[in-house]
Amino acid sequence: MIRVAVAGAAGRMGSTVCDAVNGAEDMELTGRADPALGTTLAEVLGDAEVVVDFTRPDTALPNALQCLEAGVHVVIGTTGFDIEPLREASAASTANAFYAPNFAIGAVLMMRFAAEAAKHMAKAEIIELHHDRKLDKPSGTAARTAELMAAASGGEQPPIHSVRLPGMVANQEVILGDLGQTLTIRHDTIDRVSFMPGVLLAVRRVAAIDSSPLVGLEHFL
Numbered sequence: 001m002i003r004v005a006v007a008g009a010a011g012r013m014g015s016t017v018c019d020a021v022n023g024a025e026d027m028e029l030t031g032r033a034d035p036a037l038g039t040t041l042a043e044v045l046g047d048a049e050v051v052v053d054f055t056r057p058d059t060a061l062p063n064a065l066q067c068l069e070a071g072v073h074v075v076i077g078t079t080g081f082d083i084e085p086l087r088e089a090s091a092a093s094t095a096n097a098f099y100a101p102n103f104a105i106g107a108v109l110m111m112r113f114a115a116e117a118a119k120h121m122a123k124a125e126i127i128e129l130h131h132d133r134k135l136d137k138p139s140g141t142a143a144r145t146a147e148l149m150a151a152a153s154g155g156e157q158p159p160i161h162s163v164r165l166p167g168m169v170a171n172q173e174v175i176l177g178d179l180g181q182t183l184t185i186r187h188d189t190i191d192r193v194s195f196m197p198g199v200l201l202a203v204r205r206v207a208a209i210d211s212s213p214l215v216g217l218e219h220f221l
């Protein structure tokens with residue numbers, strides 16, 4: 001059994017992760033940290049082998065550093081923070097960090113297809129659309145898509161447009177344009193359960209990664 005604690009356990013993602021971990025036969029939910037539950041990460045770290053973090057852009061890095069210092073693997077879903085400080089912390093730790101800006105398989109495929117298309121079409125722009133409680137802008141997925149497209153094409157990163165509206169969960173369109181034609185690649189998340197198979201996969205694999213921090217669910221597919 002993999003002993004898993006969740007940071008942000010009372011949030012939209014964290015509560016869904018707790019349900020998914022409880023439903024996984026090879027995992028045990030050992031801790032739930034969240035201000036709303038009156039519990040801190042420090043209190044749940046001791047019993048965990050892996051922490052899953054879905055918190056806030058300003059807490060994800062300190063939480064991950066705390067996990068690495070304690071020798072506990074961390075799977076990070078929180079977006080909108082700089083992962084660079086995790087390199088030095090990982091080197092000094094027996095534990096690993098894994099970050100994915102998007103754990104949904106459809107979004108991983110969207111990023112892959114967008115990178116492939118960027119090699120062949122003249123210009124592109126990204127539109128990301130999310131619920132209005134989202135704190136970061138642009139989304140982690142859009143930022144990563146732009147990076148992958150620029151790396152594949154050898155050109156500039158495509159501009160990103162952000163929309164925040166009630167009624168939405170998470171959506172992204174990549175529109176590419178060239179002579180007399182456009183290509184649109186779109187992914188829609190209609191329920192946060194879409195992220196759960198990817199999160200559970202990362203929990204199972206994080207202990208065995210050979211380069212930490214590792215970024216992107218594609219490494220496990």
Ligand SMILES: NC(=O)C1=CN([C@@H]2O[C@H](COP(=O)(O)OP(=O)(O)OC[C@H]3O[C@@H](n4cnc5c(N)ncnc54)[C@H](OP(=O)(O)O)[C@@H]3O)[C@@H](O)[C@H]2O)C=CC1
Nearest residue numbers: 008011012013033034035054055059077078079101102103
């Ligand atoms: N990688 C992916 O596939 C996905 C990533 N995300 C990302 O996940 C993050 C969380 O999103 P979402 O669940 O919608 O946000 P929520 O605001 O619903 O949940 C975040 C929770 O974390 C709590 N929290 C804040 N600080 C701490 C801390 N130090 N320790 C433990 N818990 C803490 C918050 O409490 P309080 O409200 O009191 O601050 C809140 O309950 C965002 O960055 C989002 O972009 C979302 C979906 C998919």
Ligand SMILES: O=C(O)C1=N[C@H](C(=O)O)C[C@H](O)C1
Nearest residue numbers: 079101102134139140141170
């Ligand atoms: O905040 C969200 O909801 C989401 N955040 C991630 C991001 O910033 O890309 C993943 C997904 O888009 C949902």
